[in-house]
Amino acid sequence: MIDTGKAFCVANKQFVNGIRDLAQYSSRDAVVETSLTKFSESLQEMINFHTILFDQTQRSIKAQLQTFVKEDLRKFKDAKKQFEKVSEEKENALVKNAQVQRNKQHEVEEATNILTATRKCFRHIALDYVLQINVLQSKRRSEILKSMLSFMYAHLAFFHQGYDLFSELGPYMKDLGAQLDRLVVDAAKEKRDMEQKHSTIQQKDFSTDDTKLEYNVDAANGIVMEGYLFKRASNAFKTWNRRWFSIQNNQLVYQKKFKDNPTVVVEDLRLCTVKHCEDVERRFCFEVVSPTKSCMLQADSEKLRQAWIKAVQTSIATAYREKGDEAEKLDKKSSPSTGSLESGNESKEKLLKGESALQRVQCIPGNASCCDCGLPDPRWASINLGITLCIECSGIHRSLGVHFSKVRSLTLDSWEPELLKLMCELGNDVMNRVYEAKIEKMGVKKPQPGQRQEKEAYIKAKYVERKFVDKDSASSLPPEEGKKALCHGREEKGLITSKPGLEDQVGTSGKSLGVDPFVKSNDSGIQQCADEAREGLSSVVSANSLYEPEGERRDSSVFLEFKHLHPGLQLYRASYEKKLPDMAEALAHGADVNWANPDENRSTPLIQAVLGGSLVTCEFLLQNGANVNQKDAKGQGPLHHATVLGHTGQVCLFLKRGANQHASDEEGNDPLSIAVEAANADIVTLLRLARMNEEMRESEGLYGQPGDETYQDIFRDFSQMASNNPEKLNRFQQDSQKF
Structure with missing residues (x-):
């Protein structure tokens, strides 16, 4: 009974755990969750009471009766064995005494003595046996009654505790019963309403009506909008598959089947845009574009396409509020998940x-x-x-x-x-x-x-x-007049003097770049102005200088105050001088970030930033819309110039920002051939890795993907080194190993 009772408690505990799980699964229904949680707690108390009852039964009946059987009953059995043995000896003595012949006096006396001794021993053993019988009878009565009385008291306590427990639970159960009555009434009413809706839907004409989906950014389950969309695969066949999409947790995800784990299309909606797509054969298409990839989707109708586009746009606008709530969670998980996956890789x-x-x-x-x-x-x-x-x-x-x-x-x-x-x-x-x-x-x-x-x-x-x-601070002069003003300003400062042979001193460096970093024009006055400006600088940018510390910036006295220039020219000059505030001011005055200087081989501000040697200046221009692939008059873009100068950090930055490394200048040289000729091992490594990664993505149909982890890790290392330890990348070309 005790073993079966314990097995019952184990099974009952599993049942209660099932009720607890059911309460957790019903977390969205407060009534069900609260009721099941309360009932599971009460049943757990009853299991505890049962466990106590079986423990007391173990002590009161099993332990006491086993002691009675093992000790007292054993003594009785030993006394019985001795009594039976001496009884047999007495019988043998009587038989032997009766068989002795009368004429054998010696045998008669011996048999008589044995019989007398045996009878005496029998009487003593018989008394002990009777004593053990009396003791056993007395103990049997007291031990059994004592054990049963303790057992019954244990039952009394068990049922009393159960009664008290359910007496306290009674009022709650009564209230729940009343709620159930109301729930039954509400369910019946809801059933009638649904039947009416079904009847209305059956009578409706669906030939022109579209299914309507509504989005809710404050939905309790976190799903802003969900429904079926066609998704164009990224493989070479561009097949279309119907998938269940949803916008949740500031992400766009889809599932192939209901129980499948969601596949994330866009990890963070804040970094993406959505737009109509009319250049495909299918109707009702729209495209979700993120920094790393794009996803072509198709709705079932124009109304649904508009609804999805508006839902994505609204989710983007409210993503900050959603992300703000997650910030505290991320702070608490300082060594995470998301998968995770990270504590071992934090050093990388x-x-x-x-x-x-x-x-x-x-x-x-x-x-x-x-x-x-x-x-x-x-x-x-x-x-x-x-x-x-x-x-x-x-x-x-x-x-x-x-x-x-x-x-x-x-x-x-x-x-x-x-x-x-x-x-x-x-x-x-x-x-x-x-x-x-x-x-x-x-x-x-x-x-x-x-x-x-x-x-x-x-x-x-x-x-x-x-x-x-303050637009008054910006000159309204066109670029050509601004350049003349620049030369005039240099004359006033005494910077323009006749220095024959200057071209021999600094022209070689400029020609090695394929572009003159200063003004180059048929106008002899502007040409002289440019020559004198060269003399004002100690030298052009070093071919192996990656990053110039802010404390060692060049003296800008060779230029006028940038505010007196045309905004485009102001941005152009400030980009070379690494003056970010002046660059920002030029953009605020309306400067074209991709303005090309016609008198300096159509060089752009981004190319000037490369010549100036500043990684941060290049990043500022790129973030403000600079075209990373815009070439000068000699067909050289920013990547060409950074490669010629040996600016490894800038090369890494341009490759990350989508620079075309296959572009060739007017002499047919692409950046890789220039880097190989210059024997710059770091830049050759970056260019070849980028080319290999690009070919790999094209062969696998992974257009718009960032690349494998090794490729990304190497570029992160170079970016980190270029920004924080540029001296490690400041290598002379002649010391690099040729490829």
Whole structure:
């Protein structure tokens, strides 16, 4: 009985665990979850009471009766054996005594003595046996009754505890019964409503009606929108497959079957855009584009396409609020998941994340509060403007479009080293001196935190319309007049003198680049101006200099104040001089980031940034829309110039930003051939890795994918080294091993 009772408790415990699991699965139904949890707790108490009952039964009946049987009953059995033995001996003595002949007096006396001794022993043993019988009878009565009485008291306590437990549970059960009655009524009403809807649907004409899907960004289950879409495969056949898509947790995912694990299409909706696609044969198509890939989707109708596009756009706009709630969770999990997968690889991770990026950026003057409303401790940034923002202002910036502001989180996103260095070069104070230069004169007050509509109007006026930029400081002279003014300014400073033979001194370096870093024109005056400017500099950029420390920047006295130049020329000159604030001011004045200087081989600001040797300047131009593949008059793009100069960090940056390494200049040289000829091992390695990765992705049909982990790790290492330890990459070409 005890063993069976214990088995019952084990099975009952498994049953209660099942009820607990059912309560967890019903977490969305408060009534079911609460009731099942309460009932499972009560049943667990009953299991505890049962366990106590069987423990007491073990002690009261099994232990006591086993002692009685093993000790007292054993003594009785021993006494019985002795009594039976002596009884047999007495019988034998009587038989022997009766068989002795009368004439054998000696045998008669011997038999008589044996019989007398045997009878005496028999009487003693018989008395002991009777004693043991009496003792056993007495103990049997007391031990059995005592054990049973203890057993019954254990049952009394068990049922009393159960009664008290369920007496307390009774009122709750009564209330639950009343709720169930109401639930039955509601279920019946819902059934009638559904039957009416079914009847209405059956009568409806579906020939022209489309299925309607609605999106809800505040849905309790986190799913903003879900439904079937056709997805074009990324393989060579471009097949279309119907999949179940959903927007949840700021991600776009799909499933092939209901029970399959979701496949993530877009990991972070904040970094993607969505647009109509009319250049395919199929109807109702739209495209979701992320920095690493694009996904072509097809809805069942035009209405559904519009609904999906609007759902994605709305999810992008609200992604900041959703991500803000996850920040605390990520902080608690400092060594994660997402898979995870990371604690062992942290030493290899070269991207700067989380609080380190936040702390470094907030140390810049003015960055401790939002650039637009002044709210303290901003956690977001505009990477092309170089400013920090609060979560509300970041959402408004996101709505402006990436051509005005590119928003990124300082705590949730990964930060490449060159991008973090760019943020530290600018800052709220610098940018506000440009974009809020006339705010006091105009009598405009900055919006306060919480004023959403005022913020939207202010931010649009500040960055889109640029109403507060001091446009009077920008010259209205065209580029040609600006260059003449530049030469005139040099004459006033005594920089232009007649120096014959100067071309022999510095021209070789310029020609080795395939482009003259200064003005080159048929106009002899401008040519002389350029020659004198060369003399004003100590030398052109070193061919093996990757990154020039800020404290060793060149003397800019050879140039006029950039504010007196045309905005395009101002950006052009400031890019060479590594003056990010002046570059930002030129862009605010309307400078074309891809402006080509017709008098310097159509060189662009990005090419000038390469010649200036600054990785951060190149990153700033790229973040503001500079074309990484725009060539000069000699067919050389930024990647060509960076390769010629041996700027490994810039080569790495341009390859990451999509530079075309197959492009050839007018002499038919591509960057790889230039690097091989110069015996620059690092650049050859980067170019060949990028080419190999590109060929691998094309062969596997992985268009838009970033590449394998090894390729990404190597480029992260070079980016980290170029930004933080440039001296490790500052190698002379003659010391590199030729390939």
